[in-house]
Amino acid sequence: MKKVILSSLCMFMASIVLAQVSNQEKQVLLNLYTATNGPEWNSPWNLDEPVETWNGITVENNTVIGINLLFNNLNGTLPASLGKLKNLKKLELSFNPISGSIPAELGNLVQLEILAINGTAVSGSIPESLGNLSNLKQLHLSSNQLSGTIPESLGNLKSIEIFNVFDNDLYGTLPVELANCQNLKQLMVAENNFKNPNDFSVILLSNSGAKIDLLENSPNIVPSRSIIAVERNESED
Numbered sequence: 001m002k003k004v005i006l007s008s009l010c011m012f013m014a015s016i017v018l019a020q021v022s023n024q025e026k027q028v029l030l031n032l033y034t035a036t037n038g039p040e041w042n043s044p045w046n047l048d049e050p051v052e053t054w055n056g057i058t059v060e061n062n063t064v065i066g067i068n069l070l071f072n073n074l075n076g077t078l079p080a081s082l083g084k085l086k087n088l089k090k091l092e093l094s095f096n097p098i099s100g101s102i103p104a105e106l107g108n109l110v111q112l113e114i115l116a117i118n119g120t121a122v123s124g125s126i127p128e129s130l131g132n133l134s135n136l137k138q139l140h141l142s143s144n145q146l147s148g149t150i151p152e153s154l155g156n157l158k159s160i161e162i163f164n165v166f167d168n169d170l171y172g173t174l175p176v177e178l179a180n181c182q183n184l185k186q187l188m189v190a191e192n193n194f195k196n197p198n199d200f201s202v203i204l205l206s207n208s209g210a211k212i213d214l215l216e217n218s219p220n221i222v223p224s225r226s227i228i229a230v231e232r233n234e235s236e237d
Contacts (some may be wrong), residue, residue, distance in 0.1 A: 004211075005184050021051045028081045029057065031068075036074035036098065038142055048179075058090070066090040067113075074098050078122075083108040084226065094118035094140065101125075107132040116140035121207075124146065126165075131156045142166035142188065150174055167191040176186055 002173035031052060038044055045054040052059040058066030064085050079230070081092070083105025089112060098120040106115065107129025112134060125147040131153025138161060139154075146168040155177025157163075161184060171193035178184065179200045189197050 014103060018169075019058055020064055025085060026051055028079075028084050029054070029064065029067075031079040031081045035079045036076035036096070036151075039171055041069075041072050041074060060236045063087040068092040069096065071095045076100075080105045082106060087111055089135075090114040094120070096120055098122055102127055102146075104129045106130065107170075110134060112136055113159075114138045114140075117144065119143045121145060123230045124169075125153060126154070130154060133157060134158055137183070138162040138164075138166045141168070144168055146170060148172075153179070154178065155180075155186050158182065159182075162186040162188075164188040165192065170194065 006218050029045075032038075033045060033047075037159050043055040051057060051064070056068045056070075056072065057064060058068070063086050066089060067085075067148040068090065071094075073099070074093060076094070077100030077224070078097065078098060080103045082088075082103060086201045088109050089145075091106070091109070091112060092114065092211050095118060096114050098117070100122060101124035102117065102122055102129040106112075107127060109115075110132065115130070115133070115136060116138065116230075119142070121144070125148035126141065126146055128151040133150060134156070136157050137159050138159070140162065142164050143166065146165070147170065149172035150165070150170060152175045153173035155161075157178070158181055160181050161177070163178060163184060164186065167190070169192070170189075174189065174194055178187070187197075187200055
């Protein structure tokens with residue numbers, strides 16, 4: 001009987017050990033914590049507790065699928081290692097004093113559906129690699145210090161529903177391919193210096209429920225009331 005109990009206990013303990021995210025994924029999160037001054041976050045992580053208990057982290061099938069650290073005082077730069085979270089579906093880092101550039105390695109997150117980095121101090125150009133995010137539905141990069149042009153590769157975002165780069169220092173032309181994205185419903189590009197935003201108006205208006213904020217003083221288009229979209233969990237309502 002004792003052997004049976006001992007064997008069962010060993011199996012139970014083994015299952016606990018196995019039911020954890022990998023050391024690599026945990027290290028990526030630790031990199032983010034260190035690079036953005038984790039101890040000073042509004043809700044810092046208890047690094048002695050399992051990853052699935054850390055604030056803003058969603059774990060499914062022992063892998064990290066969600067990071068939601070909205071309004072959490074992340075202060076620093078984003079580590080390139082975030083690109084190793086291959087099963088990540090949501091990355092929400094809006095309204096934090098994050099600086100530096102957007103890592104090109106985020107283009108490796110091929111399962112990503114929501115990328116939100118609104119209202120930070122990130123600067124530099126939008127990585128061309130983001131065009132690899134074939135499952136991306138929402139791109140929120142508003143109210144930052146981004147400059148340069150929109151990479152033509154972003155026209156490859158065939159699943160995109162919301163494209164939000166409002167209030168940056170971007171210029172040039174918007175990729176024409178974006179207008180052909182059948183799922184695109186919200187295009188927020190005002191407060192930049194684009195040459196061709198009105199070229200999108202007729203096509204976007206043909207999409208059911210389209211919301212458009214192209215240019216602040218566009219004579220033919222009423223800007224959408226929703227300028228900055230913040231992702232929330234249904235459980236928060």
